[in-house]
Amino acid sequence: xxxxxxxxxxxxxxxxxxxxxxxxxxxxxxxxxxxxxxxxxxxxxxxxxxxxxxxxxxxxxxxxxxxxxxxxxxxxxxxxxxxxxxxxxxxxxxxxxxxxxxxxxxxxxxxxxxxxxxxxxxxxxxxxxxxxxxxxxxxxxxxxxxxxxxxxxxxxxxxxxxxxxxxxxxxxxxxxxxxxxxxxxxxxxxxxxxxxxxxxxxxxxxxxxxxxxxxxxxxxxxxxxxxxxxxxxxxxxxxxxxxxxxxxxxxxxxxxxxxxxxxxxxxxxxxxxxxxxxxxxxxxxxxxxxxxxxxxxxxxxxxxxxxxxxxxxxxxxxxxxxxxxxxxxxxxxxxxxxxxxxxxxxxxxxxxxxxxxx
Numbered sequence: 001x002x003x004x005x006x007x008x009x010x011x012x013x014x015x016x017x018x019x020x021x022x023x024x025x026x027x028x029x030x031x032x033x034x035x036x037x038x039x040x041x042x043x044x045x046x047x048x049x050x051x052x053x054x055x056x057x058x059x060x061x062x063x064x065x066x067x068x069x070x071x072x073x074x075x076x077x078x079x080x081x082x083x084x085x086x087x088x089x090x091x092x093x094x095x096x097x098x099x100x101x102x103x104x105x106x107x108x109x110x111x112x113x114x115x116x117x118x119x120x121x122x123x124x125x126x127x128x129x130x131x132x133x134x135x136x137x138x139x140x141x142x143x144x145x146x147x148x149x150x151x152x153x154x155x156x157x158x159x160x161x162x163x164x165x166x167x168x169x170x171x172x173x174x175x176x177x178x179x180x181x182x183x184x185x186x187x188x189x190x191x192x193x194x195x196x197x198x199x200x201x202x203x204x205x206x207x208x209x210x211x212x213x214x215x216x217x218x219x220x221x222x223x224x225x226x227x228x229x230x231x232x233x234x235x236x237x238x239x240x241x242x243x244x245x246x247x248x249x250x251x252x253x254x255x256x257x258x259x260x261x262x263x264x265x266x267x268x269x270x271x272x273x274x275x276x277x278x279x280x281x282x283x284x285x286x287x288x289x290x291x292x293x294x295x296x297x298x299x300x301x302x303x304x305x306x307x308x309x310x311x312x313x314x315x316x317x318x319x320x321x322x323x324x325x326x327x328x329x330x331x332x333x334x335x336x337x338x339x340x341x342x343x344x345x346x347x348x349x350x351x352x353x354x355x356x357x358x
Contacts, residue, residue, distance in 0.1 A: 046275070048086050050076040052100065055093050056139050064150040069093075094143070095154035101140045102162050105133050119176050120229065120237075124221045126169065128214070128243055134199065135213040142203050145196060166192045173228030180228035187227050195220055217242050273298055277307055281317050281332050288329035308332060 054076035058067045069090050073083050087093040114125045134141035148159045171188035174180045198220065202211045221237035276296035280287055287295075293304040308330070311317045316338035320331040 044086065047076075047078050047082050048096070050078055051083060051086065051093060052097050054078075055090075055097055056143055059094070059143055059147050060139055064147045091151055091153045091155050094147070094151055095158040097140075097143055098148055098155065098158040098162065101137075101144055102158075104140075105130060108133060119172050120225060120233070123170065123173070123224050124217070124237065124240075127220055127224070128217055131213045131217060131220075134203070135211060138203060138206055138210050141199070141213075142206075145199050146204050149200075163192060163196070170224060173224075176228050177230070179230050183227050191224055191227065194223060214242060273307065274311070277304070277311065278316065278334075278338065281334055281338070285333045286320065286331040288331065290329070292332065311338075 051072060054072045055067070058071045058075055062068075062071055067090065069080065069083055072090070072093065073080050083093070087096065108129050109126055112125055112129050114122045114129075117125065134145070144159075144162070148155055151159070167185075167188045170191050171185055173188070174183050198216065199213065202213055202216070205211070218238045218240065221240070222234040225237045226234035273296050277292050277298075280292045280295035284291060284295075289301065289304055289308060292308065293299070293301060296304070298304045298307070308317065312319065315335050317332050318335050320333050321328050
């Protein structure tokens with residue numbers, strides 16, 4: 001059913017969501033066996049990633065109220081039929097954006113090494129990671145903090161789950177002191193609600209720009225600490241210097257961090273075979289038509305010739321076979337543009353691992 005098919009994972013805005021989602025699955029598929037189930041899974045991951053990326057941009061351009069499935073499918077260059085094979089409705093698609101984004105933030109929190117630190121340090125470090133992420137990814141921040149409030153059904157349920165996890169983390173402050181012990185569970189709800197309200201105002205006013213959310217670290221840390229540790233500790237949080245560097249960002253290129261899709265405007269849909277062909281050239285520079293065909297599972301040499309000619313015309317690969325003497329095999333390599341995509345894919349795989357490998 002649509003609900004069960006929409007649970008794949010992937011980052012939303014970077015090109016890795018478009019290419020990496022395909023390739024991390026394709027790497028485990030035998031190029032000879034032609035496993036149709038694996039191919040369908042690859043294509044579904046790709047289409048899902050396109051739709052999530054498109055949903056974020058449509059929400060930015062149209063606002064939640066006016067964003068429609070038609071807008072999303074047009075932006076993603078995906079059919080309505082495919083959309084409804086993956087998602088039951090617009091709400092489920094936006095909920096998937098929320099869930100995927102929450103996973104990205106959770107990974108960054110884990111990588112920050114906050115486990116085992118005192119509660120106060122976990123709160124400050126966690127705030128820093130979250131503020132850095134929202135500042136770096138304002139489009140996703142607006143989906144999480146601004147647009148989600150206008151949703152219903154699965155959007156609100158997903159948002160509530162995220163808020164519940166934040167509340168649970170803050171609520172651990174009740175065990176930090178006698179003052180904290182006097183707080184109730186509602187205290188943590190109030191702290192999280194106030195923090196989200198402040199972030200909502202900053203992100204909503206950004207108007208598509210990049211807000212300076214990291215400047216809020218001291219004030220927000222003060223807000224979190226005050227009811228649990230008292231005024232003196234809160235004042236210290238307010239005046240403590242921020243870390244010298246931003247929290248570690250996923251190792252992606254600037255265009256990816258800005259939410260740009262390097263494939264947007266490319267007059268070609270990236271299919272399973274296209275992804276396999278590009279992967280073959282990435283892994284085996286100088287590969288011939290036959291080698292690429294074997295890797296991509298294309299038995300018709302005419303089809304692979306047309307595919308490679310198309311990739312060459314788009315500036316993704318080039319033929320290095322010298323003078324192309326009669327009978328000399330083609331030797332395909334990536335162009336600078338193709339290499340840029342390959343680096344994006346590699347970066348994504350380093351940060352997300354092979355969770356989808358069969």
